[in-house]
Amino acid sequence: MKPRQIVPNVHLVGAVDWDRRLFDALIPLPDGTSYNAYVVRGSEKTALLDTVDPSMWPTLAAQLDQLPAPDYLVIHHVEQDHSGSTPLVLERCPDITIVCDEKAKALLLDHLHVDDARFHVVADGDTLSLGDKTLRFLFTPWVHWPETMSTYLEEDKVLFSCDFFGSHLATSDLFADKHEVHDGAKRYYAEIMMPFGAQVTKNIDKVTQYPIDYIAPSHGPVYDDPSFIIEAYRDWAGGEPRNIVCLPYVTMHDSTRLMVEHLTAALVDRGVAVERFDLTTVDLGELASSLVHAGTIVLGTPTVLTGPHPLAANAAFVANALRPRTKYATVIGSYGWAGKTVETLVGLMGKLKVELLDPVMAKGMPRAADFAALDALADTIAAKHKDLAPRAYADLAVCRHEPS
Secondary structure (H helix, E strand, C coil): CCCEEEECCEEEEEEEECCCCEECCCEECCCCEEEEEEEEECCCCEEEECCCCHHHHHHHHHHHCCCCCCCEEECCCCCHHHHCCHHHHHHHCCCCEEEECHHHHHHHHHHHCCCHHHEEECCCCCEEECCCCEEEEEECCCCCCCCCEEEEECCCCEEEEECCCCCCCCCCCCECCHHHHHHHHHHHHHHHHHHHHHHHHHHHHHHCCCCCCEEEECCCCEECCHHHHHHHHHHHHHCCCEEEEEEEECCCCCHHHHHHHHHHHHHHHCCCEEEEEECCCCCHHHHHHHHHHEEEEEEEEEEECCEECHHHHHHHHHHHHHCCCCCEEEEEEEECCCCCHHHHHHHHCCCCCCEECCCEEEECCCCHHHHHHHHHHHHHHHHHCCCCECCCHHHHHHHCCCCC
16 A cells, blocks of 8 residues: 555555454454554654564555655554564664664664664653654553653644554554444453553543644554544543453353353343353453453353363453453352362452452252352342443443354
C-alpha cells in the first residue's frame, strides 16, 4: 500500500499482517494485526516514528521510497514488532538519529546491538522541532513495558501512542469504526495491559492533559474519534467489576460438565450473567476479555493425578498473570479418590486480591448433595453480586465461548 495521509504531511506507513494468527507464540490473532509506523514531515526535518516487525520490512521500505528520507527515528517501545527493523533503517539512512528515552536506549543496545553513537536521548516532556511541526515526548511507562513513551504532535493534536490504545486488527480502513474495533481493542487491553491497570489510568490522565484530535497506535486503525477509546480504557482499567461470572472449565468423563451445567442454570435463575469457556477449545483472548469485567471466577476441573487438569491450571496461571479486578473466586469439579486440586489452583492465583468462596468438589459422579451445594454457591455469588452493575451490551461479544 501507499503511505496514507492522516493530516497534511503526517502519514501512516508500516504493514498489515492479514494472515498472522499467533503473537509471541501465545496470543491468538483471529483478525490478524498490523505494525504501524508513521512519518511526520516538517518544513525542515522528517521523523519516522517506529518501524515494523522485520518480516514486514520490504513493505515499509517500499513506502519510505515514496517519502522524504527521515532525519530521525523515534522508538516508543523496544519489542521487535515495533523496533525490529531498526538496523535496516540505520543501514538505509546512515545519517539518521534514533530518538528515545534512556531506558529504551539500554534495551535497544541489549536486544538489537545498535551503535551507541546513533542516539539522541530525551527526557519526559522534551520537544523536537521539525520546523513547522513539533514533537513532544511523553513518558507512558508500563503500557506495557517500562520504557514505553508516546509522542504528541502539537500542531495537529495527534497522539502517537504505540501499544497504548492499540488493537490486533488487520483492516484496510485508515480510521477506526468503533463497532468494528471494540472487541479487538478490549482483547488487546486484556491480554497485555490489564496487569498494569493503575499505571494505565495514570497514563490516560497524563496524555489527556493535551487536546487530542487523533490517536495513532502501533497496532490497528487510527482513532479520529479518540473519546471512544479513551473512555473504554478508563472503564477497563478503573471501572468496577460487574455482575458476571467467568466460568472456564474442562471435563474428562462428564462429572465436571454436569456440575458446570447445573451451576450455570442456577446462576442465570438468580440473575447472574455467566460467560462460560470450554478450555479445550477456548481462545485465550476471549477468556482474557471476560476477566476484564468478571465479578467472580469459577474454575471447573476434574482431578488428574491428585491435582487439577493441566488446562485448568493454565487458566489459573493466566488469571494470576493478568491480575483482573475480580472480587471473588472458587473451584468446582470432581475427583476419583483424593487430591489437592483446590489447594493447587488457589496457590496458582496468589496475586489475585479476591475473596475465596467455598469450593464444591464431588467424589465421582455428582449426587443430590453436590447439586444442593452448587445451589448454595449460586446463592452466595448472587448475594455477593447484588451491588455490582449489570453486564453492559458491549461485554456480550466475549460470549462466543463454546463450539456448537
